[in-house]
Amino acid sequence: MELTGIESTVALVTGAAQGIGAAVAATLAGAGAHVAAVDRNADRLTTTVAKLEAEGGTARGYTVDVRDSAAVDALVRRVEDELGPIGILVNAAGVLHTGRVVELPDRQWDETFSVNAGGVFNVSRAVARRMIDRRRGAVVTVASNAAGVPRVEMAAYAASKAASAQFTRCLGLELSGYGIRCNVVSPGSTDTPMLRSMLGEEGDPRQVVEGSPAAYRVGIPLRKLARPRDVAEAVAYLVSDQAGHVTMHDLYVDGGAALHV
Template identity: 90%
Template sequence: MELTGIESTVALVTGAAQGIGAAVAGVLAGAGAHVAAVDRNAEALATVVTKLEAEGVTARGYGVDVCDSAAVDALVRRVEDELGPIGILVNAAGVLHTARVVELSDRQWSETFSVNATGVFHLSRAVARRMIPRRRGAIVTVASNAAGVPRTEMAAYAASKAASAHFTRCLGLELADYGIRCNVVSPGSTDTPMLRAMLGEDGDPRQVIEGSPAAYKVGIPLRKVAQPRDVAEAVAYLVSDQAGHVTMHDLYVDGGAALHV
């Protein structure tokens, strides 16, 4: 199925310097979108943008911290001045701090929510204000299957992703009158720097696939870890015309790991 409605549309993608965000930027650019790639890691972002430009697609990098409300508002103004009206927003920026709750620091909790939840609010608010008068647009937030399944040592991450997912559904309800669709993609274990950092240098992806009864975590029924592009393709579908009657939906892309109903 060929996806339509993406070509020539300005797509702002956060967390685009690596992992799922970089894959989303690549997939949307490959579908003809004019991608505004956003990340606070300007050096890594430049590498991603250079690669995309070498592939002959349209992408421009913007080094911005999504936690900074004023900077986000300025970013959205600049993107629309330079590339045109934003028709697609993908909130893919995220951080992960793992620790048992009794050992979790204030800084770890605060940073997790600042990026994973407040950052989504900042971008969504700024972009929605501009989409409303145009009465069109699509917003997707990349959350996590951990938002719906308790995980040991992941309380801050899971709670922040649950917040961002439910925020996005509430936003979708408010924006439905304007024809603006808001959806969520919830990945499971995905082969990204975040997962590799969590597993450690000697970590084996097979332990993720098999699960951990001691941690009350089931494995992955499809017997494989997702690739970033698997998640990016789901995002592309949700922002396309083919999902034109889909809003406030949470699409799990986790190989069945959450046993999601």
């Protein structure tokens, strides 16, 4: 199926320097979008944008911390001044801190929520204000299957992703009358730097596939980790014309790991 409605559209993608965000930026650029690639890591972002351009895509990098609402407002204004009206927003920026609740420092809890939930709020609000006037647009938030399944030592991450997912559905309800669609993609274990850092140097991705009864965690029924592109292609579908009657939906891309109904 050829996806339409992406070509020549300005797409703002947060967390675009690596992992799922970088894959989303590449997939949308490959479909003809003009990508505003956003991340707080300037060096990695420069590398990602250079790669997109070398592959024939149209992309420009913007360094910002999504936790800073004033900086986000200025960023959105700058993107629209330089590239044109934003028609697609993908919230892919995220951080992960693991640890048992009774041992988790305040700083890690606060950062997890300020990026994974607060950042989604800041960017979505800034972009939605402009989409409303145009009465069109598509928003996708990359959450996690952990938002719906309890995970040992992942309370902060799971709770923040649950918050961002529910926020996005509420946003979709409020914006539906303006023709703006808001959806969620919930990946499971995906082969990204975030997953590798969680596993550590001695970690084996096969342990994730097999599951861990001691941690009350089932494995992945499809017997493989997701690739970032698997998630990116789900995002591309949801922002395309082919998903024109889909809003407030949460699409799990986890190989069946959540046994999601």
